Amino acid sequence: MSYDTLVVGAGLAGLTTALRLTEQGQKVVIVARGVGATHLAPATVDVLGYLGEERVDSPASALTTLLTDVPGHPYGRVSRQQIGASLEWFCRRLERLGYAGGLDHNGLFPTAIGVARPSALAPRTMLGGDLRDGGRFLFVGLRGFKDFHPSLLADNLAHARLPAPVTARALELEPPAERRGDLSGRLLARRFDSGELTDWLVRALQGRVEAEERVGLPPVLGLRRADETLADLENRLERHVFEVPTLPPSIPGMRLYDTLTAALRKAGARLVINAAVVGAQAHDGQIESVQVASAATTMSYRTHSVVLASGGFASGGLTLDSRGAARETVFDLPVAGVPEDGATRFVAGYFDAQPLSRAGVAVDDLLRPTDRDGSPVYRNLHAAGAILAGAVPWKEKSGTGISVATGYAAADAILAPSAVGVSGSIG
Amino acid sequence: MSSLEADVLVIGGGSTGAGVARDAALRGFTTILVERRDLVDGTTGRFHGLLHSGGRYAVKDPSAAVECIAENRILRRVAADCLEDTGGLFVATPWDDPDYGDLFVKGCEATGVPAEEIPVAEALRREPRLNAEIRRAFVVPDAALDPWKLVWGCARSAEQHGARILPYHRVLDLEVVDQRVLGALVRDEHSGEEFRIHSKVVVNAAGAWAGQIATLAGCVVNVRAGMGVMIAMNHRIVNSAVNRLKFPADGDILLPLRTACVIGTTDVFVPDPDDTEIGRDAVDLLLDEGEKLVPGFREARALHAWAGVRPLFEDTRDVAETRDVTRSHALLDHMAREGVAGFVTITGGKTTTFRLMAEVAVDAVCRQLGVERRCTTAEEPLPGSESHTLYGLDTRLAAREPVPQSEEIICECELITRSRLEQTIKRRATTNLDDIRRLLRLAMGPCQGGFCIYRATGILHHGDRVDHTEANRALVSFLEERWKGLHPILHGDQLRQARLDDWIFQGILDVEHLPA
Ligand SMILES: Cc1cc2nc3c(=O)[nH]c(=O)nc-3n(C[C@H](O)[C@H](O)[C@@H](O)COP(=O)(O)OP(=O)(O)OC[C@H]3O[C@@H](n4cnc5c(N)ncnc54)[C@H](O)[C@@H]3O)c2cc1C
Ligand SMILES: Cc1cc2nc3c(=O)[nH]c(=O)nc-3n(C[C@H](O)[C@H](O)[C@H](O)COP(=O)(O)OP(=O)(O)OC[C@H]3O[C@@H](n4cnc5c(N)ncnc54)[C@H](O)[C@@H]3O)c2cc1C
Numbered sequence: 001m002s003y004d005t006l007v008v009g010a011g012l013a014g015l016t017t018a019l020r021l022t023e024q025g026q027k028v029v030i031v032a033r034g035v036g037a038t039h040l041a042p043a044t045v046d047v048l049g050y051l052g053e054e055r056v057d058s059p060a061s062a063l064t065t066l067l068t069d070v071p072g073h074p075y076g077r078v079s080r081q082q083i084g085a086s087l088e089w090f091c092r093r094l095e096r097l098g099y100a101g102g103l104d105h106n107g108l109f110p111t112a113i114g115v116a117r118p119s120a121l122a123p124r125t126m127l128g129g130d131l132r133d134g135g136r137f138l139f140v141g142l143r144g145f146k147d148f149h150p151s152l153l154a155d156n157l158a159h160a161r162l163p164a165p166v167t168a169r170a171l172e173l174e175p176p177a178e179r180r181g182d183l184s185g186r187l188l189a190r191r192f193d194s195g196e197l198t199d200w201l202v203r204a205l206q207g208r209v210e211a212e213e214r215v216g217l218p219p220v221l222g223l224r225r226a227d228e229t230l231a232d233l234e235n236r237l238e239r240h241v242f243e244v245p246t247l248p249p250s251i252p253g254m255r256l257y258d259t260l261t262a263a264l265r266k267a268g269a270r271l272v273i274n275a276a277v278v279g280a281q282a283h284d285g286q287i288e289s290v291q292v293a294s295a296a297t298t299m300s301y302r303t304h305s306v307v308l309a310s311g312g313f314a315s316g317g318l319t320l321d322s323r324g325a326a327r328e329t330v331f332d333l334p335v336a337g338v339p340e341d342g343a344t345r346f347v348a349g350y351f352d353a354q355p356l357s358r359a360g361v362a363v364d365d366l367l368r369p370t371d372r373d374g375s376p377v378y379r380n381l382h383a384a385g386a387i388l389a390g391a392v393p394w395k396e397k398s399g400t401g402i403s404v405a406t407g408y409a410a411a412d413a414i415l416a417p418s419a420v421g422v423s424g425s426i427g
Numbered sequence: 428m429s430s431l432e433a434d435v436l437v438i439g440g441g442s443t444g445a446g447v448a449r450d451a452a453l454r455g456f457t458t459i460l461v462e463r464r465d466l467v468d469g470t471t472g473r474f475h476g477l478l479h480s481g482g483r484y485a486v487k488d489p490s491a492a493v494e495c496i497a498e499n500r501i502l503r504r505v506a507a508d509c510l511e512d513t514g515g516l517f518v519a520t521p522w523d524d525p526d527y528g529d530l531f532v533k534g535c536e537a538t539g540v541p542a543e544e545i546p547v548a549e550a551l552r553r554e555p556r557l558n559a560e561i562r563r564a565f566v567v568p569d570a571a572l573d574p575w576k577l578v579w580g581c582a583r584s585a586e587q588h589g590a591r592i593l594p595y596h597r598v599l600d601l602e603v604v605d606q607r608v609l610g611a612l613v614r615d616e617h618s619g620e621e622f623r624i625h626s627k628v629v630v631n632a633a634g635a636w637a638g639q640i641a642t643l644a645g646c647v648v649n650v651r652a653g654m655g656v657m658i659a660m661n662h663r664i665v666n667s668a669v670n671r672l673k674f675p676a677d678g679d680i681l682l683p684l685r686t687a688c689v690i691g692t693t694d695v696f697v698p699d700p701d702d703t704e705i706g707r708d709a710v711d712l713l714l715d716e717g718e719k720l721v722p723g724f725r726e727a728r729a730l731h732a733w734a735g736v737r738p739l740f741e742d743t744r745d746v747a748e749t750r751d752v753t754r755s756h757a758l759l760d761h762m763a764r765e766g767v768a769g770f771v772t773i774t775g776g777k778t779t780t781f782r783l784m785a786e787v788a789v790d791a792v793c794r795q796l797g798v799e800r801r802c803t804t805a806e807e808p809l810p811g812s813e814s815h816t817l818y819g820l821d822t823r824l825a826a827r828e829p830v831p832q833s834e835e836i837i838c839e840c841e842l843i844t845r846s847r848l849e850q851t852i853k854r855r856a857t858t859n860l861d862d863i864r865r866l867l868r869l870a871m872g873p874c875q876g877g878f879c880i881y882r883a884t885g886i887l888h889h890g891d892r893v894d895h896t897e898a899n900r901a902l903v904s905f906l907e908e909r910w911k912g913l914h915p916i917l918h919g920d921q922l923r924q925a926r927l928d929d930w931i932f933q934g935i936l937d938v939e940h941l942p943a
Pocket of ligand 1: 014041042278310315385400401930
């Protein structure tokens, strides 16, 4: 088996690279142990939401400050133009999900506990929750779905720091019982897909929504046809309706994954899920083939380029042993940002800066992992997404943005290495 | 200023204080117990969890061994519901002095601790993960002891006999007139209100803080705080309490605790019993000792670490090594010692011997009051233990299984239902998720609250008593508190879990930017 590019990992970074390369005519295979963080995360694209304590309104202008403060940040390895282009490309390729937004202004979307969280792009099902223009909001909980608490959400939101006045209140509805006990997100999504809960919800809200109120719901509007369900609800309720992301698993994330993988398959890429990349054969600084282990066998895939998009500690792309040594688990690359032997790895304050936070793989301007003296470990190995060193994405609110931007840029680096590289282009 | 009156005022809501309050109430004294925080939030809620057979002390401290086995037998009867009958093993690893085994046999014979030698092959059959190189193995009647059930059981029983139990009431001062303690000045830590409690006798059961309390009466009680660290591991790596066959030392016991198991402990003096930061060296030491018992232990998934402080009583000051101080308790009648009447200190000891400690303390109360009332705690079972059946690993699941899908499960790891959580919040009238954690074991499983704490916060706020700021504070302080036990042991799969939780709380929910 021989490919132009083999991508390790089916998270947002791997899927982005693979789709971009496939549509440019490459023969691509994705090998992934599992589905990655997409099934757990809210499905917004967060480029940069916070600079220290400061909430970011415009990622475009805040990036300059970020890169001055944190020169080793992953965004320092891609050009501003590439970040912008990656977002545009993302919106275009995911038209079915109706992503909107951009690099110039963050939207502000409520979290399930009622904080206004900045995101650069959001899917259509969340756009109605944008808080920037203020307004009146009703949050509706579904009894039995324990991962959504509308009254706490509404109370917090009513006290949030926002550019325009917001009022918020809560309502708890009891969906017709299929059985007692926990209602999972998947179960509710299935019942929205069948139309059953859509009709019920419209009836249940009759006379209980006030004029001008937008309606926020848990993120369970269906797996197959959430966009139609949303349109249907908005038409019949004559107002904006939106989803508010909450704890994993994430139905909006599954939609994103399904849409991306369907596009990939259609474009002719191959996906091998439930298989792990366990090593590589290299010659003269070039990877020539990669070992892939699945349940039964280990096989060798020949490839011209490799993109490592195996995620960070959360996805097993990195591990830390009990003595504090960090390891990159696929190619045993050097890991940057790990406190020296004996130095503190974690400090006692949960919200304080944690010394290990920025650990990951350091890369050059073609996103190639580098060794300690800065030269690429392999000439044809690139890395993208959460495996990269330099960010604290859960604080910055930059996880998915980094994955899309670096995934896109890794494809550029493979397709036209001479045309990219950031030297001089950032600013 | 309002005031309360009682025959006996007990200071401290650990196993000792709760035991004293129950014993005093059963003997017909009007009794009040005050605890500055929640019950079981001192050393008793941060101990290892072993109901000792006495084997550990059979060589080094025979009188402690005799007490342990006697109390072990009594508690199996009267506190059965607080015990899991794990049984115990003493095993000699290649690192342990081979001559100790014979000393152990003699010590157990002399102290009456039943210890039966079994073939190594049999020990490995019972505990297949143990190091196959072990050389000798003995079976002893150890058990796992649930301190929350024990202390709350004592408190409920005391209340049934008329006692008042006041958590979150801190003793600020003792009232001493003419060499007699007349009561205490107490502050309600929730309302901030200060008031007096008058009593005939004050029992100081403040554990490692007993010295601080004694000072308030002008007495000297020299308790040193010996801090010990424990680590809970994600699996029930062993099914019985496994002790090293050697002189008591650091990291020599691995104890199953419900679905987890706990390695412990260490021992260093700390100047302030409230300052117990867990160092990486203690964690490394425990993981290394664990590795000797169970190969692969170091890199197995650790869940959580915590530290407790032993109240170590000493009458002389120059003791270099904390483990040389006797584990037997100290009863100090300050009438006899310093001529201060109405004041008794009971400290040191172990949770295993808490009942005996309470008995001798209340005997001293009787002497001070010049009355004779018999102790009945060796016969009278605690509420819930009337049937004398020990709890099992499957008790919670078995209780849920008949109607598996009848209700929302808020904490999947510990099988806590929504109604159980709502009732507890209501009954305890608390907004502190950490108190609820201790009562229900909420968030004590592998995910350490990653999923259930947002839910619990929502439910806490759902009632009409708690506004959003209080709910937010409960959530944030829970996360901060839990991190103290997580950051020292983060590696491998638990770091992965912690990252997932960072994403949930800081990413998805963005709790860092909740309104203040
Ligand atoms: C619960 C949760 C909530 C989140 N919320 C947000 C949010 O609100 N905003 C935000 O910006 N970001 C969020 N994120 C983070 C975001 O999802 C990540 O940063 C994501 O973008 C990383 O994508 P990735 O492709 O780099 O890696 P991942 O999505 O982690 O994917 C890694 C892939 O590599 C595979 N892999 C690993 N090792 C191997 C191997 N040896 N062989 C083969 N395959 C391998 C994995 O199976 C997986 O497919 C959240 C993450 C989580 C877990
Ligand atoms: C690491 C470690 C492991 C151990 N393992 C075991 C074991 O496996 N088996 C065993 O049997 N024993 C064990 N022990 C011993 C046992 O835990 C203790 O001896 C026992 O818990 C002491 O109980 P206590 O009630 O005396 O003290 P505590 O539980 O500490 O109670 C004293 C209480 O007094 C309160 N207090 C302090 N100041 C005030 C004030 N001003 N006003 C009101 N209240 C106040 C404190 O908040 C505290 O709750 C262990 C001890 C340690 C440290």
